[in-house]
Amino acid sequence: MAPAGIPLCYINSCKEFFPSPLAALGDSEWQSLLAVLNENNLVILSKSELCLLPDVQAITRDNLAEATAKKMVEAGVLFVTSIANKPQNERVDEQNRLAWHTAVLARWVIKYSLKEQMGKLLKLLDIAGRRTIDIWPDRAIISHLQNIQMSEIIFGKDDPGVAIRINNLGQAWHRLGEFKLAHIQLNKALAMLEKNPDTQQQLIANLHGNLALLYRDQKQMDKAVEFFQKALSMVEHKHGLEHPLVNICVNGLGRIIKASQGPKVAIDFIGGVLAKSVKASGVKEHPNIAVTFCNLGVIQAEIGDKALAARSLLIAKKMAQKILPKEHPLHEQILKHLRPLAKKT
Numbered sequence: 001m002a003p004a005g006i007p008l009c010y011i012n013s014c015k016e017f018f019p020s021p022l023a024a025l026g027d028s029e030w031q032s033l034l035a036v037l038n039e040n041n042l043v044i045l046s047k048s049e050l051c052l053l054p055d056v057q058a059i060t061r062d063n064l065a066e067a068t069a070k071k072m073v074e075a076g077v078l079f080v081t082s083i084a085n086k087p088q089n090e091r092v093d094e095q096n097r098l099a100w101h102t103a104v105l106a107r108w109v110i111k112y113s114l115k116e117q118m119g120k121l122l123k124l125l126d127i128a129g130r131r132t133i134d135i136w137p138d139r140a141i142i143s144h145l146q147n148i149q150m151s152e153i154i155f156g157k158d159d160p161g162v163a164i165r166i167n168n169l170g171q172a173w174h175r176l177g178e179f180k181l182a183h184i185q186l187n188k189a190l191a192m193l194e195k196n197p198d199t200q201q202q203l204i205a206n207l208h209g210n211l212a213l214l215y216r217d218q219k220q221m222d223k224a225v226e227f228f229q230k231a232l233s234m235v236e237h238k239h240g241l242e243h244p245l246v247n248i249c250v251n252g253l254g255r256i257i258k259a260s261q262g263p264k265v266a267i268d269f270i271g272g273v274l275a276k277s278v279k280a281s282g283v284k285e286h287p288n289i290a291v292t293f294c295n296l297g298v299i300q301a302e303i304g305d306k307a308l309a310a311r312s313l314l315i316a317k318k319m320a321q322k323i324l325p326k327e328h329p330l331h332e333q334i335l336k337h338l339r340p341l342a343k344k345t
Helices: 008-013 027-039 054-062 066-083 092-111 115-131 137-155 160-175 179-193 201-217 221-235 244-261 263-281 287-302 306-323 329-344
Strands: none
Touching: 066 092, 066 115, 092 115, 092 137, 115 137, 115 160, 137 160, 160 179, 160 201, 179 201, 201 221, 201 244, 221 244, 244 263, 244 287, 263 287, 287 306, 287 329, 306 329
């Protein structure tokens, strides 16, 4: 059986895998069959779910011989991986549809231990987990859970790739506001990586940064500072502010320091990091560095140091104009803070 909306050429090319008498059906008979299924509410025709109902699909596959079912699953994996990168699949509805089919296929490749197909689906499930978290969160969580399961089968339970995907699940729970579940997964991933601290420093630093963000969003600022500093100490000596983790830690700490110790201490901290960044990786023009200069200028303006504030914001403006597209929101954000300084000076 096949979902409505799938061209008959795909159905016909897979006929040898169908049990008789389905394999003997002609094009017109397939159309009639799909029409009957639709009349009985067994086919969903919405844009986001062009598929048979899961229960019907599962019953159908369970009734097939295992060898035939495996071939059908392999063909399905080949199909979704071949269409995944087509431009039309960047649309939200197509992402939802692709994520659903990938999740269904993942369930079956796990059942049949099809490791080659698991490897092909890992990246698709990673993408599905990220792209569906806001629009279809339950699908995102399922994608992450299946990815963890497949990673354990392919690589073994102690592999760093498994820890990375457990981290991804923890971040998904964080995005959904499920802080307790997020803590469980992030700490589990961290414990796995800390078994080999010398070889997994970057991943451990990333976990510290993710835990810091989680503590910050729970208003546990002391713990947030602790983990921001842990992450920063592991990467600051070899990466500048263009590195996303360094940027997150610096700007996260800058906000907390400003709130707890005052704007002057925050200015000294951010200025010091900018100097370290240049020492670590040279003078670079990067969106993350532009954001940091913008944040620095805002705090300088708050304490009345208009000249330094204007200087920081102009650096941010020139950098953003050079490296970011015209429609990027950072341009307007910088101008918003520059306008009052221009009026008063």
